[in-house]
Amino acid sequence: MKLAAGAFIAGAASRLLPPSIPFRFFGAAVAYHLLAWIALFAGAQSVPRFAGGLGWPLAALHLVTLGVLAMTAIGASLQLLPVATRQPVRSQRWPALIWWLYTPGVAAVALGMGMAAPRLLAGGAVAVVAALGGYALLLARNLIGARGMPVVVAHGWAALGSLVVVLATALSLACAYLGFSGFGRGMEISLHVTFTAYGFMGLLALGLSYILVPMFALSAAPDQRRAWVSLTLAVTALLLSAAASSGVAQQPLRMAAIGAGTVAVALHWRLMSVALKTGMRRELGRSFTLVRVAWALLVASLVAALGVAMEAPVAGMATLFGILLIGGWLLTFLLGILQRIVPFLASMHGAPGKRLPPTPSSLTAQRPLEIHFVCHLAALALLALAVVTGSEKVASAGALVGSVGAAAFAGFFFIVLRRMSAADLNAGRRQASAG
Amino acid sequence: MTASAPGGRLAQGKRWVEADGVHIDVRGLPPPAPLVAILELVESIGDTTPVIVHHERDPQLLYPELAEIGWTAVRIDGAPGEVRLKLERGR
Numbered sequence: 001m002k003l004a005a006g007a008f009i010a011g012a013a014s015r016l017l018p019p020s021i022p023f024r025f026f027g028a029a030v031a032y033h034l035l036a037w038i039a040l041f042a043g044a045q046s047v048p049r050f051a052g053g054l055g056w057p058l059a060a061l062h063l064v065t066l067g068v069l070a071m072t073a074i075g076a077s078l079q080l081l082p083v084a085t086r087q088p089v090r091s092q093r094w095p096a097l098i099w100w101l102y103t104p105g106v107a108a109v110a111l112g113m114g115m116a117a118p119r120l121l122a123g124g125a126v127a128v129v130a131a132l133g134g135y136a137l138l139l140a141r142n143l144i145g146a147r148g149m150p151v152v153v154a155h156g157w158a159a160l161g162s163l164v165v166v167l168a169t170a171l172s173l174a175c176a177y178l179g180f181s182g183f184g185r186g187m188e189i190s191l192h193v194t195f196t197a198y199g200f201m202g203l204l205a206l207g208l209s210y211i212l213v214p215m216f217a218l219s220a221a222p223d224q225r226r227a228w229v230s231l232t233l234a235v236t237a238l239l240l241s242a243a244a245s246s247g248v249a250q251q252p253l254r255m256a257a258i259g260a261g262t263v264a265v266a267l268h269w270r271l272m273s274v275a276l277k278t279g280m281r282r283e284l285g286r287s288f289t290l291v292r293v294a295w296a297l298l299v300a301s302l303v304a305a306l307g308v309a310m311e312a313p314v315a316g317m318a319t320l321f322g323i324l325l326i327g328g329w330l331l332t333f334l335l336g337i338l339q340r341i342v343p344f345l346a347s348m349h350g351a352p353g354k355r356l357p358p359t360p361s362s363l364t365a366q367r368p369l370e371i372h373f374v375c376h377l378a379a380l381a382l383l384a385l386a387v388v389t390g391s392e393k394v395a396s397a398g399a400l401v402g403s404v405g406a407a408a409f410a411g412f413f414f415i416v417l418r419r420m421s422a423a424d425l426n427a428g429r430r431q432a433s434a435g
Numbered sequence: 436m437t438a439s440a441p442g443g444r445l446a447q448g449k450r451w452v453e454a455d456g457v458h459i460d461v462r463g464l465p466p467p468a469p470l471v472a473i474l475e476l477v478e479s480i481g482d483t484t485p486v487i488v489h490h491e492r493d494p495q496l497l498y499p500e501l502a503e504i505g506w507t508a509v510r511i512d513g514a515p516g517e518v519r520l521k522l523e524r525g526r
Contacts, residue, residue: 016495214467215496218467219467220467220468221468280475344496344499347498347499347502348496348498357498357499359503360499360503361503
């Protein structure tokens with residue numbers, strides 16, 4: 001049996017959103033990416049032993065998770081899923097409305113955390129939860145009407161279920177800062193972290209990979225049966241982790257969850273490796289080097305999770321786990337994929353109806369991506385070193401290098417936008433002169 | 436884990452030659468085989484022979500891939516319910 005990834009390839013035009021919608025989400029993500037590194041620089045002195053609590057490191061963490069990861073996931077899934085599951089775009093107004101609610105909400109959450117202003121944080125949290133609730137409804141409607149690609153759709157449902165847990169725990173944690181008590185901070189944080197990173201974001205990343213990786217590698221579709229086994233194990237791992245959060249048999253349940261998660265990831269990695277090895281396009285450049293690094297760091301995050309679960313006597317283990325999981329796996333993967341998606345979508349939108357559209361390679365900008373590649377990996381390495389050595393100066397250096405990389409990535413994004421607009425303008429001029 | 440089509444190809448697609456070029460019918464193929472089959476055929480052609488594609492839908496995301504390798508596509512008349520494309524190496 002084969003995945004229905006090619007439904008994505010065929011018949012895309014009628015299912016495309018106007019470019020302004022996905023690109024406004026991507027643009028906001030690019031801006032929040034830079035702000036996240038700047039916030040981390042502002043709070044660098046507490047990064048090496050960060051263990052939660054209001055301040056700029058928490059703001060930087062949420063600028064990445066909400067501002068970059070979820071922002072991009074919303075834009076990408078609203079654009080890709082209707083195409084992949086062979087459905088028309090039902091609404092352009094709702095995605096735009098979600099962006100207008102979500103983007104300032106993220107800013108308020110980050111400022112509330114950074115400046116330790118609980119009311120601002122709570123106000124932002126309400127906006128973010130409302131926007132993500134709206135997105136969840138759009139996603140659910142899309143998944144209900146999906147045709148084909150059952151394992152991708154199942155990943156979508158599992159991510160959606162995780163999002164519900166994330167939103168409930170987020171509201172409860174935000175309310176705790178205003179003096180309302182919830183179900184217990186430790187349990188809520190554990191559920192919130194696991195279901196955000198491995199659940200909502202992780203499952204969306206794994207599911208969308210079954211579409212995107214064969215598409216970019218020009219390979220045959222991955223084996224569906226193994227993809228289902230991988231998903232089943234991933235969901236089992238999440239449920240075991242949730243059971244462990246309740247406090248019963250905590251250590252054995254966490255270790256079982258990590259074991260199931262590791263096998264799920266190994267299966268997924270194997271399927272992706274086969275697609276990359278057998279595809280017509282073997283040279284996928286720096287973007288897929290980042291994707292490969294991200295897969296390796298996903299495994300490393302599980303090893304670190306094991307260290308946390310076994311209470312390994314290593315200072316900063318929980319912080320290191322967070323860096324590997326959020327920065328190493330999710331952010332690295334997303335930036336690798338985003339630098340391929342943006343020029344590809346721009347090519348499709350650059351000159352609609354053209355016999356020969358602008359090529360993705362003519363729209364992209366290699367130099368900023370080269371700078372970003374080096375800076376991003378160096379910044380992650382410096383942050384990990386800062387945690388291991390407990391050095392504030394190394395953490396500052398890491399945040400500074402990360403900021404340079406994020407600025408370079410923003411440069412890449414704006415160059416693509418400018419070239420897309422120029423292609424559109426030139427096509428319009430040619431049509432006008434032909435008419 | 437990934438099946439190859441006969442003849443060492445990644446994806447199948449019925450191929451035949453007519454006076455107007457090499458034809459490939461990718462209708463009914465499990466995705467992403469249509470895209471892969473078309474690009475495999477296009478990349479195997481060393482001269483200016485056109486390729487005629489018989490498809491179920493307009494393969495919008497094929498066009499950036501074709502542009503990248505210097506090929507163009509135009510829609511031509513086909514059977515009802517069919518999207519027929521003529522692909523040519525750009526001059």
